[in-house]
Amino acid sequence: MLDISFLDLFQGIATLLASEPHILVGRLFLIALGITLIYLGHKGVLEALLMVPMGLGMATVNAGVLFLQDGKTGTLFLDPLASGTEAVVTVLQIDWLQPIYTLMFSNGLIACLVFLGIGTLLDVGYVMQRPLRSMFLAVCAELGTLITLPIGVMLGLPIREAAAAATIGGADGPMVLFASLILAPEIFVAITVVGYLYLGLTYGGYPYLVKALVPKRLRAIQMPTEKLRTISSSEKMVFAVIACILFSLLFPVASPLFLSLFLGVIVRESGLVQFRDLLSNQVLYGATFFLGLVLGALCEAGTILDPKVLILLVLGIMALTFSAIGGLFGGYVLYWLSGGKYNPVIGIAAVSCVPTTAKVAQKIVSHDNPNAIILPHALGAGISGVITSAIFAAILISLLRGA
Amino acid sequence: MDEMTLIAVKTSATAFGLMAVIAALCAGLIRVIVTVLARSSRAPVREAPALAMPVRDDRAEVAAVIAAAVHAALPGRHRIIHLGEATNGQDWTRESRTRLHTSHAPRR
Numbered sequence: 386m387l388d389i390s391f392l393d394l395f396q397g398i399a400t401l402l403a404s405e406p407h408i409l410v411g412r413l414f415l416i417a418l419g420i421t422l423i424y425l426g427h428k429g430v431l432e433a434l435l436m437v438p439m440g441l442g443m444a445t446v447n448a449g450v451l452f453l454q455d456g457k458t459g460t461l462f463l464d465p466l467a468s469g470t471e472a473v474v475t476v477l478q479i480d481w482l483q484p485i486y487t488l489m490f491s492n493g494l495i496a497c498l499v500f501l502g503i504g505t506l507l508d509v510g511y512v513m514q515r516p517l518r519s520m521f522l523a524v525c526a527e528l529g530t531l532i533t534l535p536i537g538v539m540l541g542l543p544i545r546e547a548a549a550a551a552t553i554g555g556a557d558g559p560m561v562l563f564a565s566l567i568l569a570p571e572i573f574v575a576i577t578v579v580g581y582l583y584l585g586l587t588y589g590g591y592p593y594l595v596k597a598l599v600p601k602r603l604r605a606i607q608m609p610t611e612k613l614r615t616i617s618s619s620e621k622m623v624f625a626v627i628a629c630i631l632f633s634l635l636f637p638v639a640s641p642l643f644l645s646l647f648l649g650v651i652v653r654e655s656g657l658v659q660f661r662d663l664l665s666n667q668v669l670y671g672a673t674f675f676l677g678l679v680l681g682a683l684c685e686a687g688t689i690l691d692p693k694v695l696i697l698l699v700l701g702i703m704a705l706t707f708s709a710i711g712g713l714f715g716g717y718v719l720y721w722l723s724g725g726k727y728n729p730v731i732g733i734a735a736v737s738c739v740p741t742t743a744k745v746a747q748k749i750v751s752h753d754n755p756n757a758i759i760l761p762h763a764l765g766a767g768i769s770g771v772i773t774s775a776i777f778a779a780i781l782i783s784l785l786r787g788a
Numbered sequence: 789m790d791e792m793t794l795i796a797v798k799t800s801a802t803a804f805g806l807m808a809v810i811a812a813l814c815a816g817l818i819r820v821i822v823t824v825l826a827r828s829s830r831a832p833v834r835e836a837p838a839l840a841m842p843v844r845d846d847r848a849e850v851a852a853v854i855a856a857a858v859h860a861a862l863p864g865r866h867r868i869i870h871l872g873e874a875t876n877g878q879d880w881t882r883e884s885r886t887r888l889h890t891s892h893a894p895r896r
Contacts, residue, residue, distance in 0.1 A: 516818035520811045531804045538796035547796060620825045624818055631817075635810070773811050780803040 396451040400458045404450075404686075411686035412447040419444025419681065431585035434670070435558075435677040439581070442681020450685070462682040465574065482682050485675050493566055495676050496559035497645040502669020503559070503771070504649015505661050507739065509624060510616035511765035512772075518762075521715055522735035523769035527777050528711025529554025529704035529736075534781075536703065540696050545569055546576075548781045550697055553580040554704030555774030556587065556738040562676075563642055564778045568785060574683040575694050579701040581680065584738055591709055591733055591745050598713050599729050603720065605754035606728040608762060618654040625650040632776070638786065639779035646775065708736045712766075734763035737770030 392399035401409055422440030426433040446462050453459045463482040467473050476483050489495040512519045530551045537547025549565040553576070561580040565573035595604070629647035633640035652660045683689070716732025730750050734743040743763035750757045789797075855868050 513818050513822055516815040516822075520815040524808045524811050527804060527807060531800050534800040535793055535796040539793050544792065544796050544799065548799070551800070614822075614826060616822065617825070617829070620822060623825065624821050627817065627821065628814065769811070772814065773807060776810050776814075777803060777807040780806050781799075784799055784803060 397448050400450040400452060404458070407690065408686050411690045412450070415447045415684055415686055415689075416444045419447070419684075425585075430589055431582075432588075434673050435581060436585060438674055438677035439578075439681035439684075442678045443684040444681075446682045446685045450687075458687070460682075460685060462685075463679070465683055465688060482679055485679055486683075489675070490562075490679060491566070493563050493641060495672050495679075496563040496566075497641050498668055498672035499559040499676065500642055500645035501649045501664050502672065503739065504646045504651075505653045505665040505669070507646075507650055507653070507768050507771070508764070509621050509650055509768060511761055512768045513616045513620065513624060514613045515762065515765050516769075518719060519735075519765040519769040520773070521719070522712060522732050522766040523737075523773040525715030525718070525732065526708050526712035526735035526737070526766075526770055527554065527773055528714070529706065529708030530774075530777055530781075532707045533700050533704040537696070537700050540699070542693065542696060542700075543569075545785050546572060546693070547700070548785050549573070549576050550579075550700040551704055552774070552778050552781065553583060553701045554708040555770075555777060556584060556705060556708060556736045556742070557771060557774045558584055558676075560642070560774050560778050563639070564782060567638070567782050572691065572693055572697070574680070575689055575691060575697050578680055578684060578689070579694070579697045583701045583705050584741075587705060587709075587736070587738055588741050588745060591736075591742065592749050594706070594709050595713065595730055595733055595746075595749050598710070599716075601753055603728070604730050604750055605757060606720075606726070607754060607757040608728055608759055609726055618656070621654045622651055625654070628772075632779070636776070636779035636783055638782045639775060642775055642779075646771070705736070709733055712736050728757065728759050728762075731759050731762045731766055735766040735770045737767060737774050739767040739771055740764065742770075743767045 392402070401412060404412070419440040419442070422431065422436045422443065424440075425431040426436030426440060442462075446460055449460055449462070450458050451460070461480055463480045463486045464476045465486065467476045467483075473483075473487060477487060485495075489498075531554075533551035533554055534544075534547050537550050538544055540547075542550065546569040549561075549569040549572075552561050552564040555561070558577075558581050562573070562577045565576040569576060625647040629643050632643045636643075649664055652664060712732035712735040713729060714732065715735060716727070716729030719727040719732075720729045728750060730746050733749075734746045736742050743760060743766070746763040747758075747760045750759050851871050854871060858868060859866075
């Protein structure tokens with residue numbers, strides 16, 4: 386009869402039993418969290434496009450831990466800690482997601498691909514019709530980043546890690562990934578996962594915040610009809626070209642992001658239908674899928690369990706909450722300046738996260754006044770939020786890269 | 789407040805201030821682009837040269853000459869019941885109506 390050891394045969398269970406208690410609990414917790422993410426994504430509470438692959442990746446990577454050479458444990462997914470050319474090339478030949486991680490994550494390519502796709506979805510005409518109001522709201526909605534950075538340092542994080550965590554306040558997933566890869570490569574996985582988790586919650590959480598801070602009478606304000614000139618595609622392209630070159634001139638460190646975003650805008654406006662379809666479908670959704678999957682696979686208990694994660698959880702929710710409060714404050718300022726004609730709920734859309742927050746704003750307003758249409762204003766504020774988030778992140782990276 | 793926190797506050801405030809200034813400049817740039825391009829798109833258009841229009845002549849002898857010419861040109865028995873000014877843009881309608889009316893002619 387064969388001498389089969391149960392634990393040698395089922396190594397996932399063997400590594401579970403052989404691990405230290407906190408890793409054991411962590412793995413079981415992350416498996417449960419992964420399943421929860423799939424469920425919440427399926428139910429529409431969280432963003433399904435990201436949470437379903439991330440949830441299954443997270444659950445599976447924590448189940449599929451095995452013994453490697455020298456008695457070490459690991460997975461066949463990827464090894465984010467591999468360093469040095471030889472080690473990386475070796476892992477590239479073994480771990481199936483390692484090529485995507487090494488060639489698309491570590492250099493920020495995946496963030497740029499997502500930005501390319503987002504660019505093709507942005508109609509900058511909404512900003513160009515109301516540039517001052519949109520930009521004002523977007524600046525106010527960066528309050529979360531402003532406040533979270535010093536609080537992160539007060540809680541014990543090094544300034545670069547605190548700055549990377551603070552970019553969650555910009556509410557832009559690719560931006561958080563890009564900034565944390567440069568400023569805090571050691572904990573970029575935790576920061577990005579926390580960022581995306583909270584961004585997924587904005588759709589469900591922000592309506593409660595708006596209802597708490599804006600009374601029903603103001604939520605129901607109907608925006609006056611404006612006689613605005615239609616912005617032509619040529620004008621949008623001129624703006625995109627000038628802004629891309631100007632921002633890249635100011636912040637070369639973030640120029641890949643600027644190029645990606647504005648290239649998407651230009652492709653959209655230039656009528657290159659083939660490119661637009663490619664970028665807004667295959668590239669955007671392909672990148673989002675692998676972003677979710679690799680982020681999930683990076684959540685292996687041995688890698689992600691760090692006391693800093695608790696701090697990041699606090700900082701993430703704080704950053705997004707303060708950004709929302711800042712946006713609403715900006716909405717109130719415009720309400721007062723316009724003599725009560727401006728709907729302050731539009732401010733919530735300035736927290737970037739296009740187009741989720743704009744849809745949230747319109748949904749809240751429509752609930753209180755079905756005749757009130759604020760979506761064009763909200764989209765303008767949201768697109769401005771993308772631009773200000775990129776500028777803020779670029780400044781932080783430029784200031785702290787060498788710190 | 790310790791030194792690191794103070795540095796963090798300064799860094800954050802500086803970055804926020806810079807971002808606000810650049811965002812304001814960006815808004816101004818947008819305004820300039822929109823204004824300049826709007827002006828160029830509203831450039832005065834040259835007036836099109838006047839086309840030679842047919843001269844209207846309502847005299848009875850002219851109508852009689854036209855009626856006589858038509859009467860001579862058309863074959864078979866017929867009667868001219870109306871002479872009117874030609875209107876542009878009705879050729880397609882007239883052609884369609886003619887086809888419709890002549891497509892169901894059982895006695896032809």
